Each structure stands twice: as C-alpha cells, then as structure tokens.
Amino acid sequence: MSLETSAAELSELLQNKTPVLILDIRAKERYMQGHITGSANAVCQNMQQKQVIMSKIPPNMKIILVDDDGTSSRENAMMMARFGFDVHFLKDGIKSWNKELVKSTQDTSIDGDSLWESLKDKKLFLLDVREPDEFAEHRIPGAVNIPLSQIFSSDAQQSIPRDKKVVTVCSHGNRSMVATFALAQNGIEASSLVGGMAMWNQVLIATTLKEGDVTIIQVEKIGKGCLSHIIGSNGQGVVIDPTHPASRYVKFAQKEGLEISRVIDTHQHADHVSAARDLARMTGAKLYLSKLEGYKIDSEKIVDGDTIPFGTKQLRVIHTPGHTAGSMSFVLDERFVFSGDTLFVEGIGRPDLRDMVEEFAANLYHTLHNKLLALPEDAKIFPTHHGDGIRPTQNGVYYTTVKAAKTLPLLDLSEADFVAKVASITTPRPMNYSVIIKINRGTIPISPMQIPDLEMGPNRCSIRM
C-alpha cells in the first residue's frame, strides 16, 4: 500500500472534515513561519522520545506526516507503519501545498522560566494532561486537568477557552506534546511545557529584601516551594540551603554585587537534592555542615555556639534538633533567623522522617519553645520551605516573626500533648526521600541528569493543623 498522500487528497480530507492527525516534522521555526491548517509540530530530540511520543498517539488515528520535500516524512511514515499506524506522508512535502499556510501566534514549546513569567499574565490556560492521580499529587496552581486519553475527543476540548494562550503540561513533556496534536486538529494553538513537571521543579526565582546593611535574597524553587537564602554583607554572600541548579545562585548574588564566600546546609534534606557541595565547588566558597548529621562530605563541621563570619557580620549557629537530630539554625544580628525545616510560616517541621518520631518530637518541642521562640519577638524567621497556598509575607518574600510563630496551632500544647499529637499526624513522605537523604549525606553519588526525576512531587517537610 502506498503511503503517499497528494496535496489534493489532503486538501479534500480537510474540506470533508475527515478526522486526521497532520504532523509537521519540520524544525519548529519553519513550522511557526507557515504550516497547513490543523497541523501540529512534532519534533523529537531522539529516537527514545520518538518512541514515547508514538506510544501516546491513539493507534486508530489516520496520520499524515509533512516535511519540506517528502524525504524524511517518507522514512518516518515507513517506520511508523511498521508499528501498525495508519500513517501516510505528504508527497513532495510542504512545497507541494499550494494553499494558504497559517502562521503560529505562539511558540509551540515553552520552558519553565518563561512559563513562570507568563503565569503573571492572567490570559493563560494551563492544561495538565496527566492522569487524575498524578494531578492530585502535585500540580501547578491554576492548572486544569484533562487527561491525554480524553483530549482527542472534541467534547473534552469544549471547556478550553479560545481567548487564552494554552500551555499543555505533563510529567516530562511528551504527553503534553501529543496533546498539542489533538488541540491543533480543532484549531487550538498550544505551547508544550518542555521537560514537564520534572523541569518545572527546577525553576528558581529570586526576590530581594534589604534591611539596613543586610541584603537577603530569597531563592524559591517554585515548583516545590523550597526556599533558600543568600545573605549579603559588604560584598560577601552566605548561601543557606541551595537547591539545583547551583549556577543560578552565582547569577542572583552577582546581580546584588555579592560574591559567594560561604555555603551552608541547615540539615540533611529529604525532599530535594542539596546543591551546597556543587555551589561551594563552583565558587570556591567554604562549605559548612552540621557535625551531628553523619555527613560524609569534606566540610567545616559546625556545632551549637559556632560563628560563621562574612562581610562585616557573623551568623550565630544554634542547634535546633527535632526535624532531624543535627538540624542547625542561624541567627544574624538577633534580627534574622534562618530556621531550615524546623519552623515555617504556616507550621512546624515534621519529626517523623528518621523513624524516631517521639524522641524527635520531644526535641522539636524544646527547640521551638526554648530556642527559637525565645528570640526577640520581632525577629524575622526565614524557613527553607513554604506550604501550598501560603502567600508571601512581604514584597514576594516568605518569612514569619517570633511573635507570629507563637500563635501557631500545636505551640500552645504541653510537651506531652505536643508529642502525642505530632506523633499521631500521618502525612505521606516525600517521594524518593530515603535515596535523597543518602545523596545529601554523601554516601551515594548523583549525576545532574538524575536530579529532576528524583525531585518529582511536592515537598513534604512540614506539618500544619
């Protein structure tokens, strides 16, 4: 059977509104300059992605491949036919098409940083095409879920607004690309989020707070709500709890005229891979880690009462066990506190990730009441996470104060009630938490390529009532 389709035959199919998936396999720029109406751009980075994409296309669909001249579309059609697809290619390619070509009004793909910028614009419709259980587990706020299995039905597409820019989202950017094929059939343009939720979780943004002679740059891993801080004094910066990609911190610091001279982790994180080692290596900065967490990483080990100098300031180290046994918090000028996962804007650190919940909960009680809440009432507390739905406190920066923290539920309980209550709360653990702990301890190696997949899913280091 010939796989060729002539321009006249394709034109007739379109006129008769015969369901057909027209996949334009030319480079994105060429497609965007002008393509056949109803066609979608299908460009795969490699064979593996091609196979994944094919596995997501409904097998009963009639497919027509389009390229410049009918050469590579023929080869691809022959390959897809071997997989059992009803596939054809446009004979002589786009140059044989003598009808009007449509120009794209939006990019066919979008990266995480650009999506973050675009989210500020309300004219965006985020369409998450993963399965409902994946969507329920973790999603970009405001996204609407229509699973890929339903998106090929025009009924399902009725709820998609025509006056908004559509961005499709999945876990790795494959299903979201296939969704753009289905939408193109109905004349809906869409941009697929490159790398999906895995890459969304790697987007870092920075917000700066200046108070007197102190600069605090709060860096947020927006997909997970992880917070980290660059504290600047007199041109020098200390970074607390950096996340990947580490190179972003160098840029954020440079923008405020800071050179990173110290890097610290408050504790062994369970929900994200620490970038502290890489950042210290990259910048030549000194790395500080708790002496009480069993780290197998070359670093200066810190204990309660130590000081870490930078610029004209110094950080005072306080041992704040509870979330982990060796968690440290850092106090600057008795006005700013960096509390890791011990105390958050909306709750307290969970003490159950190391399997000794009652002992850790009792430690947490003492840490909170006798150490953190004993600091001056107006001291600002900067945590390492914020929970879902929590709004920034001031100008985009998340923090709480000692005074506000004293009003948190759970903190009015006696020690015995606190331990009993905290031990009874069961929250799912972060995905991959035990392997992430080992990586962060320095006992198993990690390649940067593995980080996005390891960090899939929400952060789950806090408990709140």
Ligand SMILES: [Fe+2]
């Ligand atoms: Fe943590």
